[in-house]
Amino acid sequence: MSYYFVIISPTDSPLFExxxxxxxxxxxxxxxxxxxxxxxxxxxxxxHASLDVVEEVQWLNNNMYLKHIDTYPPTNSHISCxxxxxxxxxxxxxxxxxxxxxxxSNRSSTISSTSVPHNPTSPQTxxxxxxxxxxxxxxxxxxxxxxxxxxxxxxxxxxxxxxVSAAGRKWL
Amino acid sequence: MSFDAPLPPYTASDSHATFLNVSxxxxxxIEMVPLAExxxxxxxxxxxxxEPREEDDGDCGVGGTKKGDGKKGRxxxxxxxxxxxxxxxxxxxxxxxxFIRLDALGYRVxxxxxxxxxxxxxRFLDNLDVIKFLCKDLWTILFKxxxxxxxxxxxxxxxxxxxxxxxxxxxxxxxxxEAVAKxxxxxxxxxxxxxxxxSSLGINATVQAESTDLPMAVFQxxxxxxAAAKP
Numbered sequence: 001m002s003y004y005f006v007i008i009s010p011t012d013s014p015l016f017e018x019x020x021x022x023x024x025x026x027x028x029x030x031x032x033x034x035x036x037x038x039x040x041x042x043x044x045x046x047x048h049a050s051l052d053v054v055e056e057v058q059w060l061n062n063n064m065y066l067k068h069i070d071t072y073p074p075t076n077s078h079i080s081c082x083x084x085x086x087x088x089x090x091x092x093x094x095x096x097x098x099x100x101x102x103x104x105s106n107r108s109s110t111i112s113s114t115s116v117p118h119n120p121t122s123p124q125t126x127x128x129x130x131x132x133x134x135x136x137x138x139x140x141x142x143x144x145x146x147x148x149x150x151x152x153x154x155x156x157x158x159x160x161x162x163x164v165s166a167a168g169r170k171w172l
Numbered sequence: 173m174s175f176d177a178p179l180p181p182y183t184a185s186d187s188h189a190t191f192l193n194v195s196x197x198x199x200x201x202i203e204m205v206p207l208a209e210x211x212x213x214x215x216x217x218x219x220x221x222x223e224p225r226e227e228d229d230g231d232c233g234v235g236g237t238k239k240g241d242g243k244k245g246r247x248x249x250x251x252x253x254x255x256x257x258x259x260x261x262x263x264x265x266x267x268x269x270x271f272i273r274l275d276a277l278g279y280r281v282x283x284x285x286x287x288x289x290x291x292x293x294x295r296f297l298d299n300l301d302v303i304k305f306l307c308k309d310l311w312t313i314l315f316k317x318x319x320x321x322x323x324x325x326x327x328x329x330x331x332x333x334x335x336x337x338x339x340x341x342x343x344x345x346x347x348x349x350e351a352v353a354k355x356x357x358x359x360x361x362x363x364x365x366x367x368x369x370x371s372s373l374g375i376n377a378t379v380q381a382e383s384t385d386l387p388m389a390v391f392q393x394x395x396x397x398x399a400a401a402k403p
Contacts, residue, residue: 010374062294085290086283086372141288151283151372 001096001118002031003172004043005164007140009152010087012051016155016164019043023169032097034075046072047091050079054091058083064137065130068121078120082133084140090133094120132171139163197314201339204274205357212269216262271360278364279371286369289313299395302373303330310369314362315339328395333388340387352383359389366391 007016021031033039050070057069070079075095082090096118119125143149143160217223289309296302307319311334321333339358345351359381367379376396383389 058295064292084287085293086287087374088287137291141291144284144287147280151280 001094001120001172002033003095003168004031004033004047004093005136005168006044006047006091006093007155008047008051008089008091011152012048013152014044015088015153016160017044018161018164018168020165020168020172022172024172029169033095042075043093046075046077047079047093050081050091051089053079054081054083054089057081065133067126067130076120080126080129080133082130082137084137088140090136090140092129092133094125094129096120128171132167135167135171136164139167198339201358201361204277204361205270208270208273208357208360211273212266215269216266267357270357274357274360275364275367278361278366279368282365282368282370283372284368285310285313285365286372290373296373299328299375300324302370302375303332303393305373306366306369307332310365314365328397330393330395332391332393334391336387337383337389340383340389343386348385351386355383355386359383359391362389363391366393 001022003020003022005018005020006014009015019031019033021029023029033043035042049072053070054066057066064083064085066081066083068078068080071077072079077093077095080092080094082092084090139160143155143157144151149155214223218225290296290305293305296305303322303324307322311317311319315334315338317334317336317338319332320335321331323331323333339362340355343351343355343358345354363379363381367377370377370379370393377393378396380392380394381389382392
């Protein structure tokens with residue numbers, strides 16, 4: 001499963017984006033999106049289109065983690081959202097991989113229905129994404145506390161990127 | 173870093189936890205005002221040419237000091253002419269400079285605080301919710317007590333009254349009017365914190381503070397949307 005994670009400010013400008021693939025169930029952590037070359041633009045487009053849905057759903061739900069809010073059927077992408085207090089949004093686009101593993105198709109039928117990398121809407125996935133979001137939120141608050149980070153700036157720190165990818169490897 | 177308050181024994185959950193003495197914040201708040209005053213005075217002197225800028229010392233050498241002297245002479249002459257009126261203007265400019273410095277510092281602190289402590293809170297439904305969060309949660313975190321009185325005219329103006337404002341508790345002078353005047357700059361930083369917290373939670377506002385009698389402090393918040401709505 002491939003993931004595209006983006007942090008969007010209250011004024012709808014992206015502050016940080018990160019693409020990665022699943023490290024669970026034998027994945028190698030490399031993202032493989034369906035659109036291939038145009039996936040960079042398509043991911044941004046899909047995620048920004050789902051901001052409208054975020055704005056609708058945020059008033060119905062009092063939690064920080066809004067779970068799965070939107071899908072994009074042509075590429076089977078699903079979008080989950082986590083809302084921080086100051087209306088900063090963490091959006092994760094997850095796309096299960098297309099080609100089923102033919103070599104292990106015999107035994108993978110039971111595994112793939114519930115495992116995180118293959119099923120984007122199962123409760124386990126939602127739980128895993130929630131843990132991931134919580135961890136990124138802690139890292140984000142630490143970044144915010146630094147006086148050298150101006151609110152609304154792009155996050156350029158390599159340490160931040162490292163920590164987010166570590167969280168991604170751990171939970172997703 | 174943990175968001176939960178640790179219970180004694182304090183190192184039970186995390187033996188590498190480091191702790192910070194709470195009086196550090198009090199001491200910092202006390203020292204910030206003289207610092208801002210010193211910086212404002214120094215900036216003023218650099219403007220007037222009485223003091224060379226730091227970079228001039230290094231590279232210009234003799235040429236720099238000559239230039240500095242000439243400029244100082246001209247400015248001195250001009251200043252002497254308009255000294256009477258300028259003295260009042262200088263005081264205002266000086267006061268504004270202190271306010272801007274302390275307010276800007278408080279603004280950044282307020283933004284960070286509101287993000288950190290609005291965690292897991294139900295969504296803020298309207299401005300009054302945000303102000304209540306400020307009065308209860310943020311004030312407790314900063315000053316270990318809540319705001320004593322909140323008044324609003326329901327048209328965007330909120331008045332917060334703190335009857336025993338923590339930084340003022342240990343301040344006193346023989347003449348109470350003088351004490352109030354001297355304590356005024358100490359309100360600028362909390363004003364900035366309020367403004368920063370509100371702006372990061374979506375409310376643009378101006379904040380003014382005054383104190384009629386130590387240790388009481390009154391903060392007046394005017395949300396800007398209401399002001400802009402009037403033609």
